Each structure stands twice: as C-alpha cells, then as structure tokens.
Amino acid sequence: MAQKPSIPKGTRDFTPAEMARRNYIFDTIRSVFHLFGFQQIETPAMENLSTLMGKYGEEGDKLLFKTLNSGDFLRGVDMQTIEAGDCPKLAAQLCEKGLRYDLTVPFARFVVMHRNELTFPFKRFQIQPVWRADRPQKGRYREFYQCDADVIGSDSLINEIELLQLIDEVFKKLKVNISIKLNNRKVLAGIAELIGAPEKIVDITVAIDKIDKIGLDNVKAELKERGLSDEAIDKITPIITLDGSNEERLEKLEALLSESATGLKGVEELRFVMKGTNQLGLKSKLELDVSLARGLNYYTGTIIEVKAQDVEIGSITGGGRYDNLTGVFGLPGVSGVGISFGADRIYDVLNALNLYPADITGSAKVMFTNFGPAEAAKSLEIIKLLRQAGISAEIYPEASKMKKQMGRADTLGIPFVAIIGETELANGTVTLKDMTSGEQSELSPENLIAKLK
Amino acid sequence: MAQKPSIPKGTRDFTPAEMARRNYIFDTIRSVFHLFGFQQIETPAMENLSTLMGKYGEEGDKLLFKTLNSGDFLRGVDMQTIEAGDCPKLAAQLCEKGLRYDLTVPFARFVVMHRNELTFPFKRFQIQPVWRADRPQKGRYREFYQCDADVIGSDSLINEIELLQLIDEVFKKLKVNISIKLNNRKVLAGIAELIGAPEKIVDITVAIDKIDKIGLDNVKAELKERGLSDEAIDKITPIITLDGSNEERLEKLEALLSESATGLKGVEELRFVMKGTNQLGLKSKLELDVSLARGLNYYTGTIIEVKAQDVEIGSITGGGRYDNLTGVFGLPGVSGVGISFGADRIYDVLNALNLYPADITGSAKVMFTNFGPAEAAKSLEIIKLLRQAGISAEIYPEASKMKKQMGRADTLGIPFVAIIGETELANGTVTLKDMTSGEQSELSPENLIAKLK
Numbered sequence: 001m002a003q004k005p006s007i008p009k010g011t012r013d014f015t016p017a018e019m020a021r022r023n024y025i026f027d028t029i030r031s032v033f034h035l036f037g038f039q040q041i042e043t044p045a046m047e048n049l050s051t052l053m054g055k056y057g058e059e060g061d062k063l064l065f066k067t068l069n070s071g072d073f074l075r076g077v078d079m080q081t082i083e084a085g086d087c088p089k090l091a092a093q094l095c096e097k098g099l100r101y102d103l104t105v106p107f108a109r110f111v112v113m114h115r116n117e118l119t120f121p122f123k124r125f126q127i128q129p130v131w132r133a134d135r136p137q138k139g140r141y142r143e144f145y146q147c148d149a150d151v152i153g154s155d156s157l158i159n160e161i162e163l164l165q166l167i168d169e170v171f172k173k174l175k176v177n178i179s180i181k182l183n184n185r186k187v188l189a190g191i192a193e194l195i196g197a198p199e200k201i202v203d204i205t206v207a208i209d210k211i212d213k214i215g216l217d218n219v220k221a222e223l224k225e226r227g228l229s230d231e232a233i234d235k236i237t238p239i240i241t242l243d244g245s246n247e248e249r250l251e252k253l254e255a256l257l258s259e260s261a262t263g264l265k266g267v268e269e270l271r272f273v274m275k276g277t278n279q280l281g282l283k284s285k286l287e288l289d290v291s292l293a294r295g296l297n298y299y300t301g302t303i304i305e306v307k308a309q310d311v312e313i314g315s316i317t318g319g320g321r322y323d324n325l326t327g328v329f330g331l332p333g334v335s336g337v338g339i340s341f342g343a344d345r346i347y348d349v350l351n352a353l354n355l356y357p358a359d360i361t362g363s364a365k366v367m368f369t370n371f372g373p374a375e376a377a378k379s380l381e382i383i384k385l386l387r388q389a390g391i392s393a394e395i396y397p398e399a400s401k402m403k404k405q406m407g408r409a410d411t412l413g414i415p416f417v418a419i420i421g422e423t424e425l426a427n428g429t430v431t432l433k434d435m436t437s438g439e440q441s442e443l444s445p446e447n448l449i450a451k452l453k
Numbered sequence: 454m455a456q457k458p459s460i461p462k463g464t465r466d467f468t469p470a471e472m473a474r475r476n477y478i479f480d481t482i483r484s485v486f487h488l489f490g491f492q493q494i495e496t497p498a499m500e501n502l503s504t505l506m507g508k509y510g511e512e513g514d515k516l517l518f519k520t521l522n523s524g525d526f527l528r529g530v531d532m533q534t535i536e537a538g539d540c541p542k543l544a545a546q547l548c549e550k551g552l553r554y555d556l557t558v559p560f561a562r563f564v565v566m567h568r569n570e571l572t573f574p575f576k577r578f579q580i581q582p583v584w585r586a587d588r589p590q591k592g593r594y595r596e597f598y599q600c601d602a603d604v605i606g607s608d609s610l611i612n613e614i615e616l617l618q619l620i621d622e623v624f625k626k627l628k629v630n631i632s633i634k635l636n637n638r639k640v641l642a643g644i645a646e647l648i649g650a651p652e653k654i655v656d657i658t659v660a661i662d663k664i665d666k667i668g669l670d671n672v673k674a675e676l677k678e679r680g681l682s683d684e685a686i687d688k689i690t691p692i693i694t695l696d697g698s699n700e701e702r703l704e705k706l707e708a709l710l711s712e713s714a715t716g717l718k719g720v721e722e723l724r725f726v727m728k729g730t731n732q733l734g735l736k737s738k739l740e741l742d743v744s745l746a747r748g749l750n751y752y753t754g755t756i757i758e759v760k761a762q763d764v765e766i767g768s769i770t771g772g773g774r775y776d777n778l779t780g781v782f783g784l785p786g787v788s789g790v791g792i793s794f795g796a797d798r799i800y801d802v803l804n805a806l807n808l809y810p811a812d813i814t815g816s817a818k819v820m821f822t823n824f825g826p827a828e829a830a831k832s833l834e835i836i837k838l839l840r841q842a843g844i845s846a847e848i849y850p851e852a853s854k855m856k857k858q859m860g861r862a863d864t865l866g867i868p869f870v871a872i873i874g875e876t877e878l879a880n881g882t883v884t885l886k887d888m889t890s891g892e893q894s895e896l897s898p899e900n901l902i903a904k905l906k
Binding site: 004005006007008009012013014015016019020023034035036037039040041043044045046047050051056062063065066067068070071072073074082085087089091094095096099109112113115117118119121123124129131133143144151153154156158159165171175209267276279281315329330362363364366375376380381383386387390391392394395396397398408411412435443 | 458459461462465466467469473476487488489490492493498499500503504515516518519520522523524525526527535543544545562563565566570573576582588594596604608609612615616622644671690697729734742774782808815817820823830833837843845847849850851861863
C-alpha cells in the first residue's frame with residue numbers, strides 16, 4: 001500500500017541548491033575557525049537525559065526530544081505513574097536518552113570526560129544540529145544547526161579580542177554588514193550596586209533595553225513600576241542616556257560607577273577589549289551597549305551580540321564569558337569565553353540579500369553530451385583527464401535527444417557543455433559551449449583542460 | 454549536585470585529533486563525489502515512523518530509535534495495550550517519529566516529495582549519521598555515518614562505469630589498496646533458472662560463497678542439504694569452480710547459461726561494465742565474483758563490493774542497481790544504481806595502516822608565544838597578516854612560563870612557533886622555530902609569511 005510521505009513538522013529537507021548555499025556558509029565559518037586555531041570536536045546526537053535534564057530550566061526540559069528505551073520499555077515503569085497520567089515522571093521511566101538541545105551542555109560534558117586528554121587553553125569548535133520540541137514558526141525549526149567556538153581554561157581578554165576579530169572575519173567573508181554590540185556583566189552588576197539593589201539587575205537591564213522604542217520617560221515609569229525609588233532612577237538616568245563615542249561612554253561610565261569596584265573592573269575590561277580590537281582594525285562597527293543583557297544568568301564578563309545591518313532580523317551571533325562551564329558535572333573552575341553563530345538566521349540574511357557567489361551551484365563544471373557508444377567512450381576518456389586535473393565533470397548517461405541533454409545542464413546551472421560528435425571524434429577534439437555566453441569553440445583535450453582549469 | 458557524566462553506549466565523542474582524521478576521510482569522499490558531478494542533499498535526523506516502519510524487516514523495526522511524543526503523550530494511548538504489555542503496539546501510540554536507520558529510505562522519501570523540483574537523471578550524495586539500536590560491539594556503533602551516492606532515473610550502464618571509477622578514485626586518494634568484486638543479480642537468477650529452481654537462488658549463493666573456506670566437497674554437501682538434486686549440483690559445479698581471467702570467466706558463464714535469457718543478459722551487462730571500466734584504466738583490482746550476493750533482495754542488476762587488501766575487515770564499500778526505489782511511497786518505476794562508503798570501517802582501515810598525511814592535525818600552523826602586553830599586541834598584528842594570507846595562526850593567551858607555552862605547540866602538533874620578545878620587538882622581526890627540526894631563524898614579517906605560506 002503506497003503512502004504519501006511527509007516529514008515531521010519543524011524539520012526540513014535540503015535540496016542540492018539549498019545545500020550549496022548552506023555549505024557556503026558552513027565552509028566559510030569552518031575555515032575561519034581553523035584560521036584562528038580552533039579545533040573541531042563532535043558529540044553524539046543522543047545524550048543521556050541525566051546530562052540534559054535541569055540544564056535549560058523547567059521550560060527547556062519540556063522541549064527535549066526524548067528517545068523511547070529499546071526492547072521491553074515497560075519493565076521498570078510504575079503503573080501508578082501511568083494511572084496518575086504524570087507524563088514528565090513517566091517520560092523519565094520510559095526514556096534514558098534524548099537529543100541534544102544545544103552544543104554547550106554536551107561540550108561541558110565532553111570537557112569533564114576528556115579533561116585528561118585535552119590541552120588547555122582548549123580552543124574548540126563544533127558545528128552540529130540541535131533539536132528542540134518548540135512550536136515551529138517562521139524562522140524557528142525543531143532541527144537546526146549551531147556553530148560554536150569557545151576558548152576554555154584561560155581568563156585572558158586576548159581571547160575576547162580574538163573572537164571579535166573572528167566574527168568580523170566571518171561576516172567580511174560572507175559580505176554581510178554587521179554591528180557588534182559589546183557589554184560586560186560587571187558593568188551591569190556595578191549599576192545595580194550603585195543603587196543598592198543588586199537583585200534588580202535584570203529589571204534594570206530589561207527597562208534600559210527599551211529606550212529606543214519607548215523613550216526615556218516611559219523607561220523611567222517602568223523602572224518605578226519595577227520597584228525602583230526615584231533616587232535610584234535619578235542615579236541611573238545618565239547611564240540610560242549614555243551617548244557619544246565608545247571612549248566617551250566608557251569615561252562617563254567610569255565616573256558614574258566610581259563607587260563600585262566591580263563596575264570599574266567591567267569598564268576596564270571593556271576598555272582593554274575595545275582598544276585591542278580597534279588597534280587591529282575591524283571592518284564592522286563595534287559599539288558599547290550597556291543595555292545588552294544576553295545570557296545574563298550565564299555570562300560573568302564580556303557579553304557580545306551581532307546584528308545584521310541591512311536586514312530586520314534578531315541577533316545572528318552572540319556569546320560571552322562565563323566562569324563555571326562544568327561545575328554541574330563535578331569539575332569546578334573551568335572558565336572561558338565563546339560565541340555561537342546562528343547558521344539558520346545567517347542563511348536567511350544571505351537569502352534576503354542574495355549574497356551568494358555565482359559559482360556555488362554544487363553542480364559539475366562541465367557536462368559531456370552523449371551521442372552514442374563510441375562518442376560516450378571517448379568522452380569518458382577525456383572526463384577522466386579533466387577529473388585528474390581537479391575539474392568536476394559528468395556525462396549525460398543516455399544518448400537522449402540533444403534538447404533534453406542541454407536542458408539538464410541549463411537547469412542544474414552547469415556552466416559548460418562539452419560535445420563529442422562525429423566530427424570531433426574524427427578530429428580528436430571537443431567542442432566546448434559556454435552556457436552563459438553561448439560561445440562555442442573546438443578544442444584539443446589539452447586546451448580544454450587549460451580552458452576549464 | 455555533581456554527576457559523573459557519561460554518554461549512551463554505542464555512541465562516541467570525537468576529539469580534535471580524531472576529527473582531523475575523520476574529516477580527512479569525509480573531505481576526500483566529498484571531493485570525489487563533487488568531481489563526478491554528484492550533488493549533496495540532507496534530510497532531517499527524525500523521520501515519521503510511518504516512513505521508516507516496515508522498510509527494514511521485522512528485525513529492523515525493533516532497531517529503530519523512536520522519539521517519545523511531546524506534551525501529553527498518554528493521550529490517545531490505549532490502557533489495554535499497556536496492561537497487555539504489548540511494547541511494539543504501545544510504541545506506535547507513544548511515538549510518531551524516529552531516527553533514520555539508513556540514508557536510502559529517507560532518500561526515497563525525498564525523491565517522492567521533491568520529484569517536481571528534481572532534474573533526472575538525479576545524481577545525489579548524502580553524508581549523514583544514522584542510528585540503530587543494535588547491540589554495540591567492536592566496530593559496531595549505535596550512531597555512525599553513511600556516505601551514499603546514487604544515480605536515479607537512468608538505466609544506462611555508463612553509471613556503473615562511473616561509480617566504479619569513483620570508488621577507485623576515492624581509495625587511490627586515501628592510499629588504500631582495494632579489490633572490487635562485481636556480480637549481477639541476473640547471472641544469479643540465470644543459475645537458479647538453469648537448475649529449474651529459481652526459489653533456491655539464496656541457498657545456492659550462500660553455499661557458493663563458502664568455497665574458499667570449506668572446499669568444493671563441503672559446498673556440494675551443503676547444496677544437497679539445502680535440497681538440491683545431484684543433477685542440479687552437477688550443473689552448478691562448473692560455475693562454483695569458475696576460474697581464469699575475468700574474460701575467461703565471462704565466456705564460461707555465457708556457455709553455461711546459454712539456455713537462460715536472463716543469465717545471458719547478466720553476462721552481457723557485466724561484460725559491458727568491465728570492458729568500459731578497464732578501457733579507462735583502474736588502479737584497483739576488478740574481479741568477477743558470482744558468489745557475491747550482497748543485498749540480494751534489493752538489487753536487480755549490478756552488485757558491487759569493495760574489500761581492503763591489507764587489513765582483515767568486512768566490506769568497506771558496496772552497492773548495486775535497483776529498479777524500484779520509491780514504489781513503497783507511491784512512485785513506481787524509479788530505477789537507479791548507488792554505492793555506500795562505510796566511513797567507520799574505512800576509518801578503522803586508515804588507523805590500522807596509519808595512512809594519514811602528517812599535516813592533518815587540525816591545529817594552527819603557527820603559535821605565537823606571549824611575553825606580555827606589548828609583545829602580545831605586536832604578535833596579534835602579525836597574526837592578522839598571516840591570517841589574511843590564509844595561514845592559520847594563534848597566540849598563547851597568557852604570558853605563562855615558556856615551557857608551558859612551548860608544551861602546548863608540541864602537544865597539539867603545531868609545526869611552527871613564532872616568538873616576539875624584547876629583541877624582536879626592537880628589531881621589528883619575528884623568531885620562527887621549526888618544531889620538527891628545532892631550527893630557528895629571525896625573520897621580517899614579510900619573510901615569515903613567505904616561509905609559512
């Protein structure tokens with residue numbers, strides 16, 4: 001019985017044309033990771049649920065895809081749990097494994113398990129899919145790729161400078177104009193300290209973040225609503241309205257946070273990173289943004305966020321410094337700094353701006369037509385020479401009508417068609433047709449190779 | 454509470470050194486796929502179980518990893534099924550999705566869903582992991598990669614010639630000596646026809662396959678045990694003991710199978726493929742082997758199997774021609790021919806013979822030492838120039854003891870260390886140390902780039 005096939009919602013097939021575009025992005029990111037001395041690792045798609053559960057909050061636990069135990073999975077299941085309809089508890093009895101939700105937790109687990117084989121500072125990158133049982137919507141998938149690079153086991157801010165350059169290089173290569181926003185968790189902590197309310201750090205940051213949208217008065221109203229005193233709001237106002245160049249902002253922040261050792265440390269770190277980065281020259285705009293609060297519960301120092309300048313889309317890359325990657329797995333004190341490229345959003349940006357090079361079709365460079373056995377045999381001989389010269393080549397496998405054969409090259413975006421007919425067979429030549437210009441020329445095999453190389 | 458982490462049995466982490474080796478294999482295979490004009494696709498890790506179930510036999514169904522439905526997965530579950538302890542039936546109620554078991558069924562599903570976007574003949578390749586809930590053992594994993602290339606929508610035997618060359622090229626590049634065994638399902642059908650017992654095709658082939666191990670007399674005994682008459686065994690004997698060159702074997706087969714139209718067609722196909730391949734020149738040994746019965750239930754023409762010559766290991770690549778890829782999904786008549794590289798076994802072969810190039814460590818080419826802020830700032834400047842020239846470079850992020858810094862380069866296999874100390878800073882130079890020879894030289898930045906390029 002034939003069935004009409006489909007794929008799970010929120011997942012995607014990638015056709016050759018899509019793969020060519022995605023590979024262009026992944027290959028670019030990978031090549032820059034290598035250029036900066038990062039080394040690749042891979043971890044299994046499935047992790048033990050004991051590794052994953054409790055790491056992403058209660059909501060995250062619900063979004064984990066869990067794998068049903070093999071064989072007699074009912075053994076060890078408690079009937080009372082079933083009767084009570086307690087799905088979370090029952091899931092824990094039915095499933096030992098689940099699909100990874102991000103690359104960070106598997107990386108932490110990897111570091112703990114392999115700590116004796118690794119050389120610290122350890123610079124790792126990882127490009128693999130992750131899975132989340134989120135409600136699918138435009139731009140949000142249940143299977144998507146993450147591209148992470150981290151340096152762990154080093155507190156040096158040189159790593160931040162390196163990562164900012166790495167980001168700059170990736171997007172320069174991809175021809176995407178970006179702005180990089182920079183903040184430091186210690187500055188945010190300093191602000192909260194300044195008004196004697198360290199616990200308000202998130203409230204303050206969320207409110208500050210809205211100033212462009214709702215204006216200063218509304219931000220102030222919101223801060224009041226969130227329980228800040230008028231005095232506190234007055235103290236924060238200069239920070240909310242911080243303007244000028246990055247250096248001017250840093251100077252103002254330094255003055256405003258002069259009472260907070262933590263805040264001043266944050267300013268010092270930002271200054272070091274920005275100065276070092278600017279000295280090396282950055283194509284992208286680098287901007288201090290005290291409202292940037294990405295990953296606030298996780299990051300302890302530098303916070304980085306990247307936005308595309310020519311497309312309305314959320315952050316396309318982000319990262320920061322953390323001081324306890326692996327504590328939850330029993331290895332305290334592993335600090336580091338990392339970034340994550342949002343490959344699927346970058347794909348959307350490149351699609352929107354059509355930034356792909358013309359020659360990334362993923363097709364062969366030349367297709368040989370097929371006029372019959374003798375011509376095909378000769379073509380295969382020459383194709384072998386082309387391939388030895390590193391030129392991707394194929395033959396139309398059947399002696400079909402010429403229109404059909406040429407149609408293939410046209411549809412696949414194969415830039416050249418090579419023809420060996422009766423004349424060429426007699427002359428020991430090949431006629432090469434440039435599919436873009438339509439030009440044709442009869443060439444010796446040697447000249448064909450030279451021309452296509 | 455700290456937990457001692459582990460990974461699911463039968464799965465693996467890959468460290469940077471392992472990734473460098475695996476990437477070498479995958480990149481080689483991928484580059485040859487491209488050279489031959491194959492185009493990449495990818496499909497999601499999870500497929501609907503309706504796509505996967507029933508495609509791999511009853512045993513295969515049991516080996517599928519199934520994903521527990523999200524949310525209230527007990528809704529729609531029948532209590533009677535639970536009480537009866539009917540795990541397979543219950544699994545179907547608890548799970549809609551599962552992890553792909555191979556790349557062939559997802560490919561068939563892909564072709565049916567995208568048939569209007571594809572250009573036929575469609576030459577696709579796919580390199581992705583698959584998952585099987587098999588009992589793990591040496592060389593058998595629950596997550597492993599398959600590397601498949603198929604040409605569909607073409608009956609031309611030129612495709613076979615192309616695939617044999619492709620195999621030859623991959624293993625030539627990997628420096629693995631192989632022998633390629635070739636058979637044709639139609640020859641096997643002809644043999645069974647010859648003795649008037651088409652249903653015995655598998656029995657006959659299994660017995661023939663053992664001749665090297667158990668000798669002719671024992672094969673004959675086994676054939677008798679499997680229900681063949683003495684007369685039938687006499688007829689088959691010349692085929693079992695087929696020897697001589699490939700052409701001699703083909704001639705003998707042709708004579709022996711002269712009564713079977715199917716058998717003769719098989720001989721003709723083998724002859725065409727072998728002749729065409731030999732004309733182009735193959736590095737590997739190509740051998741007709743009538744006992745080769747790989748995928749007998751699936752293949753309808755050519756059967757291909759590759760063995761490594763210098764390591765005792767099962768088949769490392771295999772494939773064949775089929776005439777109904779997509780019928781089960783409602784699209785009849787899609788024929789094709791394909792091969793699958795067993796990446797994990799190839800990895801084992803390369804490891805056993807240590808066939809990796811020396812320069813595939815996956816590390817940076819040069820590490821700059823760090824003597825302090827001024828030296829580091831200068832180093833970062835030069836590193837930027839090196840990277841612009843495509844040379845992968847890194848800096849030791851801390852001004853640690855020199856022994857520790859050099860130790861990193863040594864352990865990671867970084868071939869060059871660049872040193873900027875007080876002298877070099879004053880001279881505007883870099884001292885480059887070759888970690889293999891121990892040689893040192895003081896160079897200008899330009900000469901450094903030239904030397905490392």
